[in-house]
Amino acid sequence: MKKRVNIWLVSSVLLVILAVAMALCSTVGVVHFDRESLLASPIFWNLRLPRVVLSVLVGAALSVCGATYQSVFRNPLTDPYVLGISSGASLGAAIAILLGLEAHLWGVGGMALLTALLTILLIFKIASIGNRMHTTTLLLTGVCLTFLITAVISLLMALRQDKMESIIFWTMGSFASASWMDVWIVLPVVVLGILVVLFYSKDLNLLLVGSETAQSLGVEVEKVRRRLLLFTTLMVAFAVSACGVIGFVGLVVPHCVRLVCGADNRRIIPYSIFVGGLFLLLCDTLARTLIPPNELPVGSITSLLGAPMFIYLLYKSKRSI
Amino acid sequence: MIDVQHLDYSYGTKAILRDLTFDIAEGAFTAILGANGCGKTTLLRCISGLLTPNRGTVSIDGTAVSQYTARQRAQKVALVQQHPQTDIEFSAFETVLMGRNPYQHHLQNESQEDWDIVEDAMKQTNTWHLRFSLPSQMSGGELQRVMIARALAQQTPVLLLDEPTSNLDIAHQFEIMELLSAINRNEHKTILIVVHDLNLALRYCPQALLLHDQSLLYQGPTPDALTPDRIRVAFGVRAQNIDGYLRFER
Secondary structure (H helix, E strand, O other): OOOOOHHHHHHHHHHHHHHHHHHHHHHOOOOOOOHHHHHHOHHHHHHHHHHHHHHHHHHHHHHHHHHHHHHHOOOOOOOOOOOOHHHHHHHHHHHHHHOOOOOOOOHHHHHHHHHHHHHHHHHHHHHEEOOEEOHHHHHHHHHHHHHHHHHHHHHHHHHOHHHHHHHHHHHHOOOOOOOHHHHHHHHHHHHHHHHHHHHOHHHHHHHHHOHHHHHHOOOOHHHHHHHHHHHHHHHHHHHHHHHOOOOOHHHHHHHHHHHHHOOOHHHHHHHHHHHHHHHHHHHHHHHHHOOOOOOOOHHHHHHHHHHHHHHHHHHHHHHHO | OEEEEEEEEEEOOEEEEEEEEEEEOOOOEEEEEOOOOOOHHHHHHHHHOOOOOOEEEEEEOOEEHHHOOHHHHHHHEEEEOOOOOOOOOOOHHHHHHHHHHHHOOOOOOOOHHHHHHHHHHHHHOOOHHHOOOOHHHOOHHHHHHHHHHHHHHOOOOEEEEEOOOOOOOHHHHHHHHHHHHHHHHHHOOEEEEEOOOHHHHHHHOOEEEEEEOOEEEEEEEHHHHOOHHHHHHHHOOEEEEEOOEEEEEO
């Protein structure tokens, strides 16, 4: 029965930490600057800063979506990609790469977004029975679609082996090409989506207990579930389109937060925003600074750093019970 | 208080409830009795608004249940389900606090009043000492009492319970039934309870609804509902009433 007044305090502290981390991370990189030249440099303003901002946005979005899905589907193994949105986006990206749209502004990202949105439409269409959304059907549809689309992407790669490398690199996820345009495209959707999830975070607790319990305790289950799924899938679609598929963040950040602060989504959701943003920011900073001038895939850093941390937390919490 | 008119419910083509009409007076403590599959649980779920009848209406306080919003409905009816979830990570206190949800707005946190009501409900159900426990750390009887505490925290005039005693030993069955009797007496809540143990119903519930073959066989005082003749029709067993205690034979 922890006092809840602390939410704002903890959130403020996390916000400050995140802001400091953003400032620090944007000063490090392959090119070194002293204090004056940093603020005058286009490398700082047009390359690093948008990259730092985008990684925070995507990390926050994925974590909040993961936390939401884990409650809505009542399944701790769900991550933001479970509904097949990531593979939908990958298909669009693959098609764009095959068509040679890489040079166009948001050519790959735009196509990825388009197919991701089509995937969302498709799974919602399949899983809606009347005006009800069946969560198990939704999950299974997502898993099946992922298999189907992955198979199509493999076929495309087999047929055009010269493009295989770029497609694989896209699906591994990277912030290397982040620009302010990416930020402006992703930002409104992520902010709106997070606000919607925050608004319904108490209902998420009740959904976690069970949809019938939620309904008998005054939650309009179908309406709330539909809205949450709509806004979170949109967030995932935009995030994936901007930077490819970055795994692990959305699965594990909510769990880490949950292990530390308990099952209450009114804490998990706000803390996940900051922890997820911070985590992906640090991972991306490592990805671009560890072996200069080359970049490591940020997805592998998230897993390399996150998995041991998560296992440690699991181990620790098991002992304290 | 609860007015049911020509209620029909079916899953697909299979009729579960057929043309049920009855009403329950305010403050009544009523057992819903009947063989497995006769629609007891479905009836409770229709009254609580979890299911929408195919035909007919259920009204509470003069208004059809379907006319209420989910919030309004949750201020009128509380439902204690048959199988409480044990795999959740919310403490007993947090669980009971959820009963206050119908009175809170989305971004509103619990007030001191909510906390007091929860403390009250938990003391009444003798679960206050369990407030930090998780469902997985509680026994069946304790968890059932926590679920009843959550229903009490909803502060509804109507309380529905689906076999709250089914997994409990005899002492805990008595404990739950006595708790419900006390709630009925002291707070004048209208209570509807599905029970399988006819002797338990006879002992604690003054009123009964006896269902048979998807429809209502009898409504009235429990001793009149549980005559050997009606028991034979409803359950297909022979029964003898010995000094207010039922003995059964095949």
